[in-house]
Amino acid sequence: MNRRKLLGGLAAVTASGIVPGVSRSSAAAGQDAGPAPTGMRAGSRNLITDVAGLKVGHASDPAVRTGVTIILPDAPAVAAVDVRGGGPASRETDVLLPENLVQEVDGIVLSGGSVYGLASADGVAAWMGARNRGFALREAPGIPPSPILPTACLYDLANGGDKAWGEEPPYRKLGVEAVEAAGPEFALGTAGAGYGANSGGLKGGLGSASAMSRDGMTVGALVAVNSLGSAVAPDSRQFWAAPWEWNDEFGGLGTDELAAGPENYGRAMRPRANTTLACIATDVALSRVELKRIAIMAQDGLGRALRPAHAPFDGDIVFALSTADQESAGDTLRAVLVTRLGAMAADVLARAIARAVYEATALAGSDVPAWRDL
Amino acid sequence: MNRRKLLGGLAAVTASGIVPGVSRSSAAAGQDAGPAPTGMRAGSRNLITDVAGLKVGHASDPAVRTGVTIILPDAPAVAAVDVRGGGPASRETDVLLPENLVQEVDGIVLSGGSVYGLASADGVAAWMGARNRGFALREAPGIPPSPILPTACLYDLANGGDKAWGEEPPYRKLGVEAVEAAGPEFALGTAGAGYGANSGGLKGGLGSASAMSRDGMTVGALVAVNSLGSAVAPDSRQFWAAPWEWNDEFGGLGTDELAAGPENYGRAMRPRANTTLACIATDVALSRVELKRIAIMAQDGLGRALRPAHAPFDGDIVFALSTADQESAGDTLRAVLVTRLGAMAADVLARAIARAVYEATALAGSDVPAWRDL
Numbered sequence: 001m002n003r004r005k006l007l008g009g010l011a012a013v014t015a016s017g018i019v020p021g022v023s024r025s026s027a028a029a030g031q032d033a034g035p036a037p038t039g040m041r042a043g044s045r046n047l048i049t050d051v052a053g054l055k056v057g058h059a060s061d062p063a064v065r066t067g068v069t070i071i072l073p074d075a076p077a078v079a080a081v082d083v084r085g086g087g088p089a090s091r092e093t094d095v096l097l098p099e100n101l102v103q104e105v106d107g108i109v110l111s112g113g114s115v116y117g118l119a120s121a122d123g124v125a126a127w128m129g130a131r132n133r134g135f136a137l138r139e140a141p142g143i144p145p146s147p148i149l150p151t152a153c154l155y156d157l158a159n160g161g162d163k164a165w166g167e168e169p170p171y172r173k174l175g176v177e178a179v180e181a182a183g184p185e186f187a188l189g190t191a192g193a194g195y196g197a198n199s200g201g202l203k204g205g206l207g208s209a210s211a212m213s214r215d216g217m218t219v220g221a222l223v224a225v226n227s228l229g230s231a232v233a234p235d236s237r238q239f240w241a242a243p244w245e246w247n248d249e250f251g252g253l254g255t256d257e258l259a260a261g262p263e264n265y266g267r268a269m270r271p272r273a274n275t276t277l278a279c280i281a282t283d284v285a286l287s288r289v290e291l292k293r294i295a296i297m298a299q300d301g302l303g304r305a306l307r308p309a310h311a312p313f314d315g316d317i318v319f320a321l322s323t324a325d326q327e328s329a330g331d332t333l334r335a336v337l338v339t340r341l342g343a344m345a346a347d348v349l350a351r352a353i354a355r356a357v358y359e360a361t362a363l364a365g366s367d368v369p370a371w372r373d374l
Numbered sequence: 375m376n377r378r379k380l381l382g383g384l385a386a387v388t389a390s391g392i393v394p395g396v397s398r399s400s401a402a403a404g405q406d407a408g409p410a411p412t413g414m415r416a417g418s419r420n421l422i423t424d425v426a427g428l429k430v431g432h433a434s435d436p437a438v439r440t441g442v443t444i445i446l447p448d449a450p451a452v453a454a455v456d457v458r459g460g461g462p463a464s465r466e467t468d469v470l471l472p473e474n475l476v477q478e479v480d481g482i483v484l485s486g487g488s489v490y491g492l493a494s495a496d497g498v499a500a501w502m503g504a505r506n507r508g509f510a511l512r513e514a515p516g517i518p519p520s521p522i523l524p525t526a527c528l529y530d531l532a533n534g535g536d537k538a539w540g541e542e543p544p545y546r547k548l549g550v551e552a553v554e555a556a557g558p559e560f561a562l563g564t565a566g567a568g569y570g571a572n573s574g575g576l577k578g579g580l581g582s583a584s585a586m587s588r589d590g591m592t593v594g595a596l597v598a599v600n601s602l603g604s605a606v607a608p609d610s611r612q613f614w615a616a617p618w619e620w621n622d623e624f625g626g627l628g629t630d631e632l633a634a635g636p637e638n639y640g641r642a643m644r645p646r647a648n649t650t651l652a653c654i655a656t657d658v659a660l661s662r663v664e665l666k667r668i669a670i671m672a673q674d675g676l677g678r679a680l681r682p683a684h685a686p687f688d689g690d691i692v693f694a695l696s697t698a699d700q701e702s703a704g705d706t707l708r709a710v711l712v713t714r715l716g717a718m719a720a721d722v723l724a725r726a727i728a729r730a731v732y733e734a735t736a737l738a739g740s741d742v743p744a745w746r747d748l
Contacts, residue, residue, distance in 0.1 A: 086670075211636050213637055228713070229717075242632075242633075243607065243632045244634060244636075246636070255631075255633060256629060258629045258632065259616075260618060260721075262585050262618075262721060263587060263588075263714070269717075293686055296684050297682060299684075300674070303673070303674030303677045303678060304677060307717070307720075308674070308717035308720060309671070310671050311671060312709040312713055312716075335686040335687065339685040339687065342682065342684075343639070343643075344636070346677075
């Protein structure tokens with residue numbers, strides 16, 4: 001890979017890393033905020049795949065109203081996880097604990113289907129093992145490697161789809177379809193793991209966004225939004241994430257209606273069928289412990305874009321991985337580098353969440369409206 | 375205590391617990407949003423001490439530019455903690471882990487002084503022990519009880535105060551002064567644990583706020599804001615917490631300027647001297663595990679009111695305690711009750727953070743401006 005030397009130091013934070021914000025007048029007008037400030041921009045796709053060395057694949061089943069999404073690095077990627085919701089469904093998260101052996105993952109799988117969705121990684125693991133991809137303690141003929149595929153699922157069992165799968169849930173098959181579909185471009189909205197998702201009384205979905213700092217670090221986010229909380233203010237179409245919007249990527253409606261009376265959650269707060277699943281990616285070389293801190297900071301993006309968040313009924317999980325296309329600065333400045341990347345990650349994840357709801361289309365026959373139908 | 379029966383059920387969330395929000399027009403005008411919506415109001419003081427059975431005491435040392443704050447329940451209170459920042463300074467947080475013996479605390483101590491501030495609880499513990507207050511495994515003459523005083527400190531060592539204390543830091547003495555000063559009223563802004571605090575390039579301070587649901591649950595927050603992140607949007611005096619403001623409690627400036635360009639943190643992001651310390655209180659009877667979830671949800675209030683938050687340089691900690699003045703609903707609805715209280719806690723903490731910065735006054739001789747000087 002092309003490894004460029006990166007300056008991630010304090011100077012970049014306090015001086016050159018800070019660029020002018022959106023002007024007051026354009027923000028107040030709530031539209032035409034213009035391009036991102038000089039020196040900082042979204043990647044060319046405004047997708048997590050703007051991070052070099054990363055592909056994404058979706059599969060969905062319209063009859064079941066569910067789907068699977070895989071984030072697939074070209075090479076094993078250092079990763080971390082932060083589980084913060086009260087109702088998580090996951091596998092292979094323990095492997096990511098700092099004290100454990102394996103440092104890198106072969107993919108991150110997000111799925112609908114609640115516990116049934118955990119089988120999606122079975123399909124991916126078998127597909128990879130057959131291609132000799134995965135972590136190998138011993139490389140020898142006849143010994144398959146162990147693909148490391150941390151996986152998290154959201155609850156879409158009650159969305160009206162046909163769940164009469166008996167003993168044959170579709171998730172293993174969907175996992176294989178997703179990995180075979182992986183590429184640099186992928187759909188947003190009603191797609192992949194977000195296909196059957198709802199969010200705060202509106203149609204949820206799959207979102208993504210990216211940002212590149214002017215010193216060349218790329219941060220991307222992908223998210224499946226099935227939240228208890230709402231992405232928009234009560235009685236408004238404005239997104240909680242509006243302060244961080246770029247280039248009208250979710251409608252450019254501004255911030256002047258961002259207000260919520262106490263215990264007023266708009267259409268949200270219908271518990272028991274929730275979870276927001278996210279993955280942050282960057283091309284900066286980081287340790288798993290550093291990626292854990294970035295995942296923690298990114299959870300604030302989830303909290304800003306959704307109200308409420310991290311409730312007992314949410315299974316909110318944020319993964320973070322590095323494709324390590326870039327080397328990073330030395331030890332003395334690493335905490336500053338992590339601070340910058342974590343703050344970027346929070347902003348990018350908030351934008352990705354709004355894009356998920358903005359891009360979603362209602363399912364035929366469902367009584368849950370899409371944002372665009374409001 | 376007066377124990378009232380409380381309905382905390384699902385019906386209260388989906389119907390009666392939801393009240394109308396602030397109207398668009400008043401929110402857009404950014405002022406005169408009027409009283410809180412019908413049926414929901416701040417407590418009479420708009421302080422954490424609106425929670426029945428709770429006092430707060432401050433002590434400060436202007437020459438050293440530091441101080442101590444104690445949250446003092448009238449009777450031992452069930453409590454939990456969520457440590458989320460990357461640079462915490464704390465004691466007696468392990469005692470609050472779910473699997474450990476003691477369920478109740480005698481007080482929560484917040485202090486300046488970084489590691490030296492941990493001595494503040496020594497003073498409080500000795501004061502309480504001499505009065506036979508504290509957890510006693512065996513009650514007998516000559517055996518002092520063990521006061522349970524979880525404590526967290528913020529970094530104000532570099533704020534220009536006189537730290538030439540040699541081997542006699544002032545925190546033990548300040549702890550005693552704080553507990554002796556405890557009462558229902560207390561100062562905001564440059565006071566107590568927030569006396570020497572800075573926040574995102576502005577003077578930080580001590581904040582508090584409260585809310586009461588229309589079914590009679592009270593939630594309060596107290597916070598000492600010494601954050602890496604900024605409480606206001608870049609190039610604006612508007613607070614990130616503005617969407618949740620009540621009754622112009624921090625200026626009523628509205629939300630139309632809430633926008634931030636990428637990597638634009640305004641005056642913030644000067645690392646290495648940070649931490650936001652908070653305590654949530656409620657009069658609803660809860661287990662320690664339930665209070666832990668409420669502390670987790672409250673961290674989103676911290677993330678919403680400050681940008682960025684939870685960085686490696688922050689020692690962000692949220693305590694949560696119950697004075698149990700009210701009984702709560704039965705087991706089947708408890709997760710809904712926790713969701714409501716956690717969402718309220720996030721809003722109240724966001725408001726308390728903005729009030730801390732809004733009320734703060736600059737220290738004489740300091741080059742760090744207060745918000746009111748902007």
